[in-house]
Amino acid sequence: MDSIKHAVELARSAEHGARIVDGHSVVPQGNAPDALREIRLNPAHLDTNRIVAYGGISGQPGRYYDMLRTQVLQEMDKKGWQFLAVTSPTPGCGKTVTACNLAMSIARLPERSVLLVDLDLRKPTLATYFGFKPEHGVTDVLEGQGALSSAIVQTAIGPTKMLVLPGSTTSHNSSEWMASQTMATLLERIKRDFRSRTVIFDLPPMLLGDDVISILPRMDAVLLIAAVGSTSVADIKECQKHLQRTPVVRVVVNKTAVAAEGYYGYGYY
Template sequence: MERIQEALAKARAQRQQGSTTRTQHAATPGPSQPVEESWAALAPFKLNRAALKRNRVVASEPGRDAAPYDLLRTKIIHQAQTNGWRRVAIVSPDMGAGKSTTLANLAFSFERQRDMRVMCIDLDLRRPALHKVLAQKPDHSMAELLDGHLRFSEHGLRLGERVGFGLNNGPASNPSELLLSRAAREALDGIEQDYSPDLTFFDISPLNASDDNIAFLQNVDCAVIIAAAESTPMSRIDQAERQVAELTNVMGIVLNKCRYVSDAEGYDYY
């Protein structure tokens, strides 16, 4: 607990500096090539629908099962546009809440949103899972990009025309220090500059796992907290909301793994 409090204090002190840095980068000249060319040059996502189904990525195809994620997508878009938010962290109080699965489903839902470009970056550098949920086998890790040894154009994947992924092939050795580094901030600013996503989602480690997420939350505009029904105690949700609110805006709380849904869930006109 003392380590978490120290990390919170340090992150609060650096948040203002981080906000200023992002503003300065936003005023820098644009990418060296058109954004459309940057997106087109990314390696295509290797779609394995059978594996996605096994991993509960139900939004890979439109329909009743995808409807809750489409609704979540619409709510995120509304709040982001209303508040001018562009960087969104996906975090959970504890392990096993399904944050990576939620982001994977959101990615496919956003791919159907034809007027937006979205980046999904896995920054859970201790126990990366997004590549497993998506059934991908990347050659590199985001850690190599954050410390300046790799460019996103050499690593990123593109789903359709509008969704990009930055995945990992294994854990990083020094995640806390890496996420706090100036090189990491510059690397993320570079992705925004080159690809101009409307929204960038970051899958970060659970709040109780380490101080990695506390180190990084100062770099985002808001966070969505994923809680597991019948598993995450209300006290842990309240604690998570307080911790996140000290460092960034809480966009909302998503209750995942619900066993019971109403008959209206997934309703459409067809």
């Protein structure tokens, strides 16, 4: 019942175009308000977690993500898309690493801004990869335990800033949350409050449950990550069945053996 009540409250604030929630100012289009918690990221921690697209001295592998960024943005701009889902057929293909790097690469562009959202409700890892402890996560927001504005943090490294909505685990069934009206209302609100930003969602694997299938209709496009050695053709075909109505902007083949060019072997199609 609490979640229904919370959904109604979220919907009501959306109807009224509210910019204040639970006493916190909500992020106005594109710019972070002073109220947001800012976290400076540690380059050594990022490197350890293969997040390299921040343009530091180890920026060379990041150029692969910059190329992916350009292609993804061209496609998204052409179609007027804002919401990009990052998923894979099976676990461990590199979704979170790719989502973090792509988001950071986009955030480095002076005229672009990004919100990166952890929608892996079973196993949220974004905050760990970035090296911070969230006060609240997506599930807290869904459950009415925390305001959206207190869950979103502004991460910063050098001059690059990016908003991150970290995840938090749920004691409830994650696929029920994914399919819920509360989630729909939260996504509508994100779409409205962050309309000048590209919003990237780090999702769970597609074939592990129905979490991704539930949320796909709310996404504009999908970036599908496959991994050499762990993704089979049958897995990709199985995913295709669920991707009839949501366009796949690119398929990244991760963990390829072209490591001679750097430790980041991947290609995209």
